[in-house]
Amino acid sequence: MSAAPLLRVEGLKKHFPFGKGILFARILGHIKAVDDVSFEIEAGKTLGLVGESGCGKTTTSRMILNLEEPTEGRILLDDEPIHDLQGAALRAYRAKVQAVFQDPWSSLNPRMKVGRIIAESLIVNGWGDAAKVAARVRELLLQVGLRPEQAEQYPHEFSGGQRQRVALAAALASRPRLIVLDEPVSALDVSIRAQMMNLLKDIQAQDNVAYLLVAHDLATVRHMADHTVVMYLGKVVEKAPTAALFADVRHPYTKALFSAVLVASPVGQQEEIELRGEVPSPLNPPSGCRFHTRCPYVMPRCSQQEPALREVSPGHTVACHLFDATSP
Amino acid sequence: MSDTPSGDTVLEVRDLHTHFFLRRGVVKAVDGVSFSLKRGEVLGLVGESGCGKSLTALSLMRLLPKGGARTIKGEVLLGGENLLERTPAEMRAIRGRRLSMVLQDPQTSLNPVFTVGDQLREAIERRRKGASLAEIMKEAVAALRRVEIAAPEQRIGQYPHQMSGGMKQRVVGAIAISGEPEVLIADEPTTALDVTIQLQYLKLLKRLQAENGMAILFITHDFGVVGRMCDRVAVMYAGRIVECGPVKQIFEAPSHPYTRALIASVPKMTGTVGRLTTIEGQPPSLMDLPKGCRFASRCGLVEQRCLDAYPATVQVGEAHTADCWKVSPS
Amino acid sequence: MAIAERPPPSAERRSLWRVLLWPSRNTRPRRTARVPWVPIAIISVIIIMAIFAPVLAPHSPIDQTLRDKLLPPVWMEGGSTRYLLGTDAFGRDILSRLIYGARVSLLVALLALTAGGGIGLTVGIVSGYLGGAVDAVLMRLVDAAFTFPAILFALLLAVTMGQGLGTLVIAISLLLWAPFARVIRGEVLALRQRDFVALAKVRGCSAARIMLTHILPNVLNTFMVLVTLNIGVVIIAEATLSFLGAGVPPPTPTWGLMISEGRGRIADAWWVALIPGIAITLLVLSVNLFGDWLRDRLDPRLRQL
Numbered sequence: 037m038s039a040a041p042l043l044r045v046e047g048l049k050k051h052f053p054f055g056k057g058i059l060f061a062r063i064l065g066h067i068k069a070v071d072d073v074s075f076e077i078e079a080g081k082t083l084g085l086v087g088e089s090g091c092g093k094t095t096t097s098r099m100i101l102n103l104e105e106p107t108e109g110r111i112l113l114d115d116e117p118i119h120d121l122q123g124a125a126l127r128a129y130r131a132k133v134q135a136v137f138q139d140p141w142s143s144l145n146p147r148m149k150v151g152r153i154i155a156e157s158l159i160v161n162g163w164g165d166a167a168k169v170a171a172r173v174r175e176l177l178l179q180v181g182l183r184p185e186q187a188e189q190y191p192h193e194f195s196g197g198q199r200q201r202v203a204l205a206a207a208l209a210s211r212p213r214l215i216v217l218d219e220p221v222s223a224l225d226v227s228i229r230a231q232m233m234n235l236l237k238d239i240q241a242q243d244n245v246a247y248l249l250v251a252h253d254l255a256t257v258r259h260m261a262d263h264t265v266v267m268y269l270g271k272v273v274e275k276a277p278t279a280a281l282f283a284d285v286r287h288p289y290t291k292a293l294f295s296a297v298l299v300a301s302p303v304g305q306q307e308e309i310e311l312r313g314e315v316p317s318p319l320n321p322p323s324g325c326r327f328h329t330r331c332p333y334v335m336p337r338c339s340q341q342e343p344a345l346r347e348v349s350p351g352h353t354v355a356c357h358l359f360d361a362t363s364p
Numbered sequence: 365m366s367d368t369p370s371g372d373t374v375l376e377v378r379d380l381h382t383h384f385f386l387r388r389g390v391v392k393a394v395d396g397v398s399f400s401l402k403r404g405e406v407l408g409l410v411g412e413s414g415c416g417k418s419l420t421a422l423s424l425m426r427l428l429p430k431g432g433a434r435t436i437k438g439e440v441l442l443g444g445e446n447l448l449e450r451t452p453a454e455m456r457a458i459r460g461r462r463l464s465m466v467l468q469d470p471q472t473s474l475n476p477v478f479t480v481g482d483q484l485r486e487a488i489e490r491r492r493k494g495a496s497l498a499e500i501m502k503e504a505v506a507a508l509r510r511v512e513i514a515a516p517e518q519r520i521g522q523y524p525h526q527m528s529g530g531m532k533q534r535v536v537g538a539i540a541i542s543g544e545p546e547v548l549i550a551d552e553p554t555t556a557l558d559v560t561i562q563l564q565y566l567k568l569l570k571r572l573q574a575e576n577g578m579a580i581l582f583i584t585h586d587f588g589v590v591g592r593m594c595d596r597v598a599v600m601y602a603g604r605i606v607e608c609g610p611v612k613q614i615f616e617a618p619s620h621p622y623t624r625a626l627i628a629s630v631p632k633m634t635g636t637v638g639r640l641t642t643i644e645g646q647p648p649s650l651m652d653l654p655k656g657c658r659f660a661s662r663c664g665l666v667e668q669r670c671l672d673a674y675p676a677t678v679q680v681g682e683a684h685t686a687d688c689w690k691v692s693p694s
Numbered sequence: 695m696a697i698a699e700r701p702p703p704s705a706e707r708r709s710l711w712r713v714l715l716w717p718s719r720n721t722r723p724r725r726t727a728r729v730p731w732v733p734i735a736i737i738s739v740i741i742i743m744a745i746f747a748p749v750l751a752p753h754s755p756i757d758q759t760l761r762d763k764l765l766p767p768v769w770m771e772g773g774s775t776r777y778l779l780g781t782d783a784f785g786r787d788i789l790s791r792l793i794y795g796a797r798v799s800l801l802v803a804l805l806a807l808t809a810g811g812g813i814g815l816t817v818g819i820v821s822g823y824l825g826g827a828v829d830a831v832l833m834r835l836v837d838a839a840f841t842f843p844a845i846l847f848a849l850l851l852a853v854t855m856g857q858g859l860g861t862l863v864i865a866i867s868l869l870l871w872a873p874f875a876r877v878i879r880g881e882v883l884a885l886r887q888r889d890f891v892a893l894a895k896v897r898g899c900s901a902a903r904i905m906l907t908h909i910l911p912n913v914l915n916t917f918m919v920l921v922t923l924n925i926g927v928v929i930i931a932e933a934t935l936s937f938l939g940a941g942v943p944p945p946t947p948t949w950g951l952m953i954s955e956g957r958g959r960i961a962d963a964w965w966v967a968l969i970p971g972i973a974i975t976l977l978v979l980s981v982n983l984f985g986d987w988l989r990d991r992l993d994p995r996l997r998q999l
Contacts, residue, residue, distance in 0.1 A: 088558035101896050130898035143889035147911035157897035195646060196413075206897070225412040226585060230629035230640035237639075252559060255631040259640065282633075296559040298566075298588025299633055310567065311560045314528050 040115065041076035042246050043100065043133075043214055048073045048109035050095050054319060067318050069095040071270035072109070075263075077214065080244040084261030084278065086251060086293070090315055092270040093250045097216045100248065101135055102126070113214075131161055134207035138219035140199035144191040150202050151177075151187025157210040176205040179242075181235060197228035201235070208239065218250045233259060254297050258282055266290045269318055269326040272345065276352035286354045289327045325357065333358055374546045374579050375401040375424075375463075380438035382416075382423045384431070389651045393419045393433075395603035401547060404573065406580040408590040408611070411600035412626075414647065417583045420600075421549045424581075425465055426455050443546065460487060464545035468552040470532035474524040480535050481520035484508070487542045503542075510575075511538040512568055530561035534568070544576060551583045566592055587630055591615065596683070599623045602647050602658040609684030619678075619686035622659045657689065665690050730987045733980035740977055744796040752778075753787035755794040755947045760785045764963045782955060782966045791947035792973055798936075798948040799977070802862055803928040807921050810867035814874020815917055821875065822882025823905050832875070839872035845934065852940035862941050866931045874920055881913050915992040922985035926978035933974055949974050 051066035070092040077083045085093045098104040100111055102118060111118050113132065121129050134157070137143045144153055154173045163169065174184040180201040191199060200220065207215050220236065221229040233256065240247065251257050257264055257278065264281050266274040266289070274287040285291050292309040311330045316322055322329045328338035338357055345353040346360070378398050384391035394416045401407050411417045422428055423435050426447060440447040442463060450458065459465075467473050474483060484504040492500065501520070508516035511534040524532055533553060540548060550569070554562040566589065573580060582593050590597050590611060598608040599620065607620040618624045628641035645662040648654055654661070656671040663670065667689065675689040682694075743750060763785040766773045773780065779788040821832040848865035855861050885891060886909075894904045933950030935941040942948050944955075949970040956967030 088560060101892075103892055103895060127898045130896060133896075135893060135896045137889040137893065139889060143893055145890045145894075145908055145912070148907075156894065156899070160898045160900075160903065203893075206893070210897075226587075226626055227412060227629050227643040230631070230642040231644075233631070234640055234642060253631075255633050258633065259631045259637050292560055294633075296563040297633055298563070298586065298592045310563060314530055314561065315558070 042079040042114065043077040043248075044110075044112045044115075045073060045075050045096070045100070046110045046112070048096065048099060048111065049107045050092070050099060050104060051107045065319055068270050068321060069318060070099070070106075071321075073267070073270070073272050074109075075265050075272070075275060077246050077248060078262075079213065079246055080240065081262040082240065082247040082249055082260050084249045084251060084257035084264040085267065086254065086257055086264060087267035088252060088293075088315060090269070090318060091267040092318075093267050094218060096267075097135075097218055097248060097250050100214075101133060101216055102129065127161060131157060131210040132212050133214045133216070134210065134212040135216040135218065136200070136203045136207050136220050138223050140196045140203060140223060143203050144199055146191055148190075149187065150189055150191060150194070153191070153202060154187070154206045154209055156206060161210060163210070172209065173205075176208055179208065179239065180205045181231075195228075197224055197231065200224060200228075200232055204232075204235070204239070208243070208245075211243070212245060214246045214248065216248045216250070219252070220249070221256060222251070222253065229256075236260065254294065266293070269315065269321050271326055272355065273327065274352075274354050275345065280349065280352050284349070284352070286348055286352070286359065287327075287356050288331050288333050288358070292330075325355075372403050373400050374403050374443060375581070376439075376441040377420075377424065378439040378441070380420065380423055380435065380440065382419055382428065382433060382435045384433050386432055391650045392603050392653060393650055394423060394435075395650075395653070397438075397600070397603075397605055399598050399605060399608060401579045401581060403546075403579055404577045405596065406573065406582055406594045408594035408597040409581060409583045409600060410585065410587065410590055410597055412585060412647070414650070415600040416603045416650075417600050418551055421465065421551050421581065421583055424549065425459060425463065426450075426452075427459075460540075460545070461491060461543035462546050463549070464540040464543060464547070465549040465551065466533070466536050466540050466553045468555050470529055470536055470556065471524075473536045474532055476524055479521055479523055480508070480527075483535070484520070484539055484542065487539045491543050507538040507542050508535070510541075510572065511535070513538075530557055530565065533557060533565060537565075537569070537572075541572060541576070541578070545578055547579045547581065548573075549581045549583070552585070554589065555584075555586075562589075563592075569593070587615075587627060599626070602653065603650060604658065604687065606659065606688070607684075607686040609681060609686075613681055613684050617681075619680045619684070619691045620659075620688050621663045621665055621690070623686075657687070730983050733983040736976055736980040737984060740796050740973075741800065743793045744800045747793045747797055751787075751790035751793045752776075753790040755786065755791045756945045758784040758786055764959070764966070766963070767965055767969075779969050780963075780965045782952070783959060783963070788952070788966065788969055791952055792949070792970060795947040795949045795952060795970065796973075798859075798942055798946065799929050799932055799974075802859065802866065802932045803925050805859075805863045806866035806870060806928050806931075807924060809863060810870030811874050811917065811921055811924070813867065814871040814920075815878055815913070817871065817875040818878025819882055819905050819909050819913065822879040823886060823909055824901065825886075829879075833879070836872045836875050839868070842868065844869040844931075845938070845940075848935050848940045849938065852935075857940065857943040859942055862932060862935060865935065865940070866928055869931060870924060870928070874917075874924075877920060878913055878916065881916050882909055885909055885912055919985065919989040919992055922981060922988050925981040925985070929974060929978055929981075 048070055049072055050070040051068050053063045054065050054067050073092070073096055075083065085096065087093050095104060099106050105119060113129065118129055151173050154176055155169050158164070158169050158172060173187050177184050177187060182198065182201055182205070191202070194202065217236070221232050224232060236247065237260070239245065247260070249257060249260050261278045264276060264278045265272055266287065268289050274281065274290045285294050288309065292311045295309045309332055313330055316329055322339070324337070324339040324341055325331070325343050328334045331338065335357060341357070343355045343357045345355045347353050348359050377400070380394055380397045382394040384393055397416070397420055399407065409417045409420065419433070424440050424447070428435065435448060438448065442458070447455065447458065481501065481504055484507055485500050488500050488503050504520055505516045508519060513519050513531065513534055527535070554565050557565060569580065570593070584590060594611050596608065596610050597614045598605045599614070599622065600606070601622050607614065607618065607623045614623060615627065618627055625641060625643045629643060631640060643662055648658055648661065654671070656673055657663070657675055660666045660670040669689050675687050677685050677687050678691050678693050680686050680691050680694055762777065762781050763783055765777050765781045767780040768775055768778050777787050777789070779792065781787055782791070817832050817836070821829045844865060847868065848861070851861045851865055891904060891908055894908050932941060932948065933953065936948045936950030937954040939954070941950060944951060952970040953967045956963070960967055
């Protein structure tokens, strides 16, 4: 890692108050949706953010998109903190960081023509006159594999896969440096998924755009991401270059995730860790290591002391007491 | 499964046609589907959205959606009797007892205003008329214990919203198997669940099946789930089964070009990371199906005869069939 | 082929008057009701009556011809072809008053729905999208409006501002905006959860822009349905207020006023009150049927309205 990262997330926390009552709500506690998360994204690279529902991956991505204020911590784009941006500076940030969401049926305004949807960020940023915008929309439609004349159609005339291409074109319009991809293929059919993943990779190669890929499917992450961050109950449990992680999984939770992946083959699964029980409530997370209630390798200290992220090999960090001794 | 299923067929579907009759035209959603299911066997029905796999299941249950769907042709033989000839009252007696179903979304499968115990009791009462409440509740607790719900005595008084998605899906499972059905239809039961919870659920289903020997028709779009769960797979495309065979053969030597392309397009956990194989184009409109092979427009091996006529079903191996002009019989 | 052919499930329960109004010819399964031609025809006739009143009315609606007073309609004993629907206590032609009266009814409906509906639409969108304190304040206002005695207020207005069209429109608008605001806000709350709204923010849209270009077009269907379903409410309100003397002052004919003037003679000259009553019923029934159909066409989720 030579150059400075494009985006840096430092000690990010998001605690949602949880209360009762209608008029004068009493705050009973906080849901620690994201609790001290740090990572970096390099320009033109993909970071995969993996975990099960409720692990905080989507909340993290919403904070990066400036849709949610962090409770604590900072997010820096090109070393500039993003959360006190106002007016023109905020618009400039929005042009640089874009998003594609999971559900292609919810992410396009049904009352807007596709061309207008794609042009949205150009229009709000006063990017150019109508002819210039129309030319850019045409270019974008071609780039995502659609036909220019489809700009005149409404979203309901498109299939799920085509809609996701439109959503991608709209995200690309302002030439962003980072696109948050929140489960971009999981709502698509198997044969369409591969098309979308290839397209995303092609566009990254052409435009040198960085991706934050939020996903639950490890195989997708393996094909897309350069680095992978694994989250559990608001915490980062393991972080590594994707190839290194897939070659050598360390954290027991990550191991369990890998065991749960169902391979499209009938030949037996590898060593299996079946997790007992369910993810505990983030309202009242377990003490110490948050995974200790389900961990097959649990030790007495796991319930008392929270493990810190330690480097187990270059670039590969794990938050688990099992690796305390082996670390330098 | 170690031993292959014994020879007795519990469910046989022959040439099933279920169409939607709309003002705009006829949507041939299920258009000539045939398969059979043996005792203790899991058959996977795989396909992409809109291929007709869920409607096939609903046709077997005789629970077609409102709005013009009708089964116009075919036979559904459960233990030799044709379900399509049963009266609605007879069907009600069959559903839940001999033929049961688990749906994708556990949120909507349970009634939010009744406790879990009430909903189980309803299922058990129908089967055991005249049993005392204490007996029924005891059985309900036992049913929850069978699906490995911890502290079933407490859970039985809870409402669905007090449970997690995985737990709710177990309750749905408990209700579905409480009548000891011969055939369980599972329509994407794990799609809404997290991966670790999905694995738990699939293992549970396998264990339950080993206990009572029911046959499972497992509907899914996920080949990973097929590999974990099924003995045989039927691949559906545009209203028809295009390939059917033992899981091992389908994965290792798929015959139909569609199956081959579909398996190749799934990102893998091992091997080199490269470009994924894709299937270009879209499936044909079910309202305007081509007269030839339905995959022809997207197939790399297409020839004139593929466009002219629908291929006959070819026996490519033992219990392995494919609808394709380009495959040769074994 | 082993399936007993059962009748298709299209024999949906249809209420008697619907069957009478447009008897069903086909029994094919269908999603939405057929176009309600009879109600559309009735509404069109009334609109044409209102627009071309001076051309269509055989007599002046105001001039009194006392020697012709209380003539029954033409088909009754003593009726005259000069006065097809008879005359009232001042010898004014009921048909002509009915034709001119349609003007007031429709004008009030148009103005009150524009004003009241517009306020409700704006409040609903702002309240639903911004949420928080703005929402809390606006929704308490809506609650207050629901408890507001609109008729009493209209009478008060009539006393202070004087009777007239303006008073009528203000009073009815105050009655209308709150239910509009509540329904639209509910719709906006659901829309706000949709990804395209979050994405609009990510693209750099301001709150005002999101409300105008993303929220408003998506609630317009609901708004149109609410408007048609409320035409009946407005017409009845206008009639009620005119009946109570808080509406347009006599001698300008309005349907409510006509009923009011005829009520004392209901025993011997029933037609004076009954004919405008029938007109109101027909118009309200027609717009409601049309509204039902429009709702089913545009937005089936609104069935509960």
